[in-house]
Amino acid sequence: MGFSTLTKSTVFALKTYRLYWPNLISICVLMPITYLVVIFATVPGDIEALKAALVGYIVMTGFNTLFYMSALYIANTFEEQVLESYVLLPVPFWEVILSTILAQVLVSIPPLVVGLIMLFLVSSTINILLLVAGLAVIPVIYNSLGVLLGAKVRNMIKLNPLLVALMMITIIATPVYYRLLYVSEPYRTLLLLNPLTHVVVVLRASVGVYEGFPVEFSLLYSALISALLLFLTWWKLRGGAFTVLEKR
Numbered sequence: 658m659g660f661s662t663l664t665k666s667t668v669f670a671l672k673t674y675r676l677y678w679p680n681l682i683s684i685c686v687l688m689p690i691t692y693l694v695v696i697f698a699t700v701p702g703d704i705e706a707l708k709a710a711l712v713g714y715i716v717m718t719g720f721n722t723l724f725y726m727s728a729l730y731i732a733n734t735f736e737e738q739v740l741e742s743y744v745l746l747p748v749p750f751w752e753v754i755l756s757t758i759l760a761q762v763l764v765s766i767p768p769l770v771v772g773l774i775m776l777f778l779v780s781s782t783i784n785i786l787l788l789v790a791g792l793a794v795i796p797v798i799y800n801s802l803g804v805l806l807g808a809k810v811r812n813m814i815k816l817n818p819l820l821v822a823l824m825m826i827t828i829i830a831t832p833v834y835y836r837l838l839y840v841s842e843p844y845r846t847l848l849l850l851n852p853l854t855h856v857v858v859v860l861r862a863s864v865g866v867y868e869g870f871p872v873e874f875s876l877l878y879s880a881l882i883s884a885l886l887l888f889l890t891w892w893k894l895r896g897g898a899f900t901v902l903e904k905r
Contacts, residue, residue, distance in 0.1 A: 732815075801890045
């Protein structure tokens with residue numbers, strides 16, 4: 658057990674993507690390209706609006722590649738016939754879950770890097786510490802939620818329409834393609850309950866786009882939510898595959 662088996666498990670998880678290549682291409686290639694086309698078509702010549710929209714692209718691409726895909730694969734892992742087979746493997750159950758998450762993180766890198774490169778190209782100054790802090794929170798929130806939701810639904814077919822609905826809700830309930838600065842009360846307060854709103858605030862502040870809300874509070878709020886989600890994920894998986902089977 659350890660780094661060697663985790664690496665092998667991650668490589669195996671990547672190989673299984675061949676079974677779901679239409680989903681992979683749609684979510685990791687076609688959707689990001691569509692987002693970019695919409696961004697450059699709607700904000701020509703306005704650098705601040707372009708930077709704000711590119712941050713939205715990064716957050717929503719993270720939703721698609723980290724949360725959406727991770728939740729589907731975790732749900733498949735928790736299906737009864739699959740889960741029971743993992744009991745027989747000489748690999749800890751946490752390693753199975755972690756390798757699935759790591760594989761999805763690797764797959765998500767190219768579209769996210771495209772957004773970051775464009776953000777660097779259009780930004781004259783960047784606060785690297787804020788940018789890294791915002792980016793670090795994204796996989797923690799998305800992957801933790803993916804594990805929790807996938808483990809709860811435990812079926813890819815049932816989960817897929819729910820994820821599509823959540824995507825639409827996220828676009829509305831997170832200021833990814835509009836500015837929090839221009840939202841009036843009480844909707845603004847409701848948006849601030851959403852941890853992704855605070856991720857957006859931090860990332861936009863890193864490139865000099867301010868939303869009229871304290872960045873320090875956004876950092877603290879998103880960090881606390883991340884810690885809570887990590888704890889809930891650990892609590893869900895703490896007993897391994899045998900405990901999960903007993904709870905079914």
